[in-house]
Amino acid sequence: MALSRFAQGPATAAQPESQALLGELQVCDPPGDPLEALLERNRGFSRAWQAMSRESDPVKRLKLKTEFFYGGCQINPQALNEGQRPWAALLSCADARVAPEFVFASGSGELFQVRCAGNTAFDDAVASMEYAVSVLKVPLIVVLGHSNCGAVKAAMGSDPLTPLLEGLVKPIRASLVSGDSLSQAVQGNARYAAGLLPARSAVLKQAQASGALTIRSAYFDLATGLVTVN
Template sequence: MFWVGGRWMASFDERKNYDITTRIHSMMCQFMKRKSSRSLQSCAGVSFGTKVCRNQASRLNLQAYSFNLILVPLSRRLLLQAAGIAAGSLVAPKLLSGRAKAAEAIAPTLNTSLDACTPPGDPIKALLERNMKFSKVWQALGDGVSPRERMALKVSMFEEGCQIDRLALAEGQRPWAALISCADARVAPEWIFSAGSGELFQVRVAGNSAFDDGIASLEYAVAVLEVPLILVLGHSGCGAVKAAMSTAPLTPLLEDLVKPIRSSLKSSDDLTQAIEGNARYAAGQLTKRSAVLKEAEASGKVLIKSAFFDIKSGEVSLLN
C-alpha cells in the first residue's frame, strides 16, 4: 500500500490487501442489511468478486468501491469507515437512522424538482399545445434553408421550454405522460411535443403495437410512477403497417412483429386508415391485456388515447 495523490492505493498484486478489502465489502453489505432502517435495494456482485451496497430508497449515499485493472483507490477516510464497520461500530446504527430520517425530509424537495416541468391541468391538452409549437417550427424548415439553419430553428422552440435539474433526474423520475410510438427515426417524441428529458415515459417499437414487454413497461409507468396519460402514437408512412398490408415474405421475427398490426387491418383500408386503425387497436389492447391498466383507467387514474402524427406538417391529431 502506498500514498499517491492524497489517497492510499493498493495494487491487485498485494493479494492480502485485496482479500481484506473484499471481506470488508462483504461485511458492509451484511451490516447494512441488518442495521439500515430501510432494506437495501440490492447488494450486487461486480468485477473481481467484490460487492457493493446500494440503497437509493433511503438515499444513504454510501460510496461504492470500484476497482480498475491496476489499482484499488482507498481514501484514509474510507479505510477508517470500513474498519469501524468491520469491528461492529456502535455509532453506525444511529448515523444510518439519522440519514434515513434526513432522506425522508429530502423526498418532498426531490419531487418538487422532478415536477418542475409538469404542465398544470389536462396532460393531453398540454401535449397538443406543445405540438402546435413544434409544427409551426417544423413547417418553417423548407427549401433554401441549410441543415445548420434548420437545426437552429428547431432548437429555438426550446428557448421558452423547461428542463428538469439533472441532479434530480439522477435520483428519480416523475414523467407526466407515457407514449407507445414507432421506432421510426422521423418520430421523436421529445421534439414532437417540445419536451425535456424526464417528462415523457416512452415505449418505442416499429408499428407502435401493444407487445407484452411494452405493456409491462406501461404497467410500471402507471402503477409505480403514477403517469396520468398513455398516448399511442401512429404516424404517416409507417413502414411496419406497410409490411403488414403487403403479401411480400418477411423474416420469422418480422412476421411476429406485424401479427398484432394485421389483427387491426380492414380490407378496405388505405395506408393512412390502416395506420390510424392500428393506433386505435393498440390503445384498446392495453386494457384488454393488462388488469393493472384496466383498473387504473376504470378508476380514473390514467387516460388512454390514440393519435396520428403527420410527418409532413408536424401535426398530431387525436383519434379517440
C-alpha cells in the same frame, strides 16, 4: 400491489437534500389536462417544423429547431439522478423520424416512452406501461402512429418477412380493415393497440376504470408535424 417493489430509491428515509431534489421532478409539469398540454406543445412544434421545411440551409433549419426549444423547460439533472415523475407516457414507433421529445417539445424526465416498429402492444410494452401507471403514477398513455409507417406498410403487403418480423406485424395485421389506405391503417392500428393495453392488463384496466388513467391513440403527420387524436 406487487409492482411497488419496483419503486425507486432505498426504503430508508431520504436525506433533506434528496427530498428537495425530488420536489423538482415535477417543475415542468403542465397545468390542466395532460392530453391538451401535449397537443398544445405539438402545435408549436408543428409551426417550427413547417418553418424548417421552407428553409434550404440545414444549419439554419437546426437553428430554427433550437430556437423553438428555447421556450421549453428542463428538470434539474441532479433531480433526475434521484428519480423520475413523468406526466405522460408514449407508446410510439421506433421510426427515426418520430422523436416524442421533439414532437411534444419536452425535456428529459417528462415523458415515459416505449418505442417499437409499428407501436404495437407487445408484452414488454404492456408491462412497461403497468410500471409507468402503478409506480410512477402516470395519468395519460398515448399510442402514437405516424404517416408512412413502414411496419404498417409491411403488414399490409405480401412480401415475405423474417420470422421475427412476421411476429412483429401479426398484431398490426389483426387491426387492418380491407380497403383502408395506409393513413387509415396506421390510425386503426394505433386505436387497436390503445384498446389492447387495458384488455391485456388488469392494472391498466383498473386504473382506467377508476379515472386515474386516460388511454388515447393519436396520429403524427410527418409532412406538417401535427399530431391529431383519433
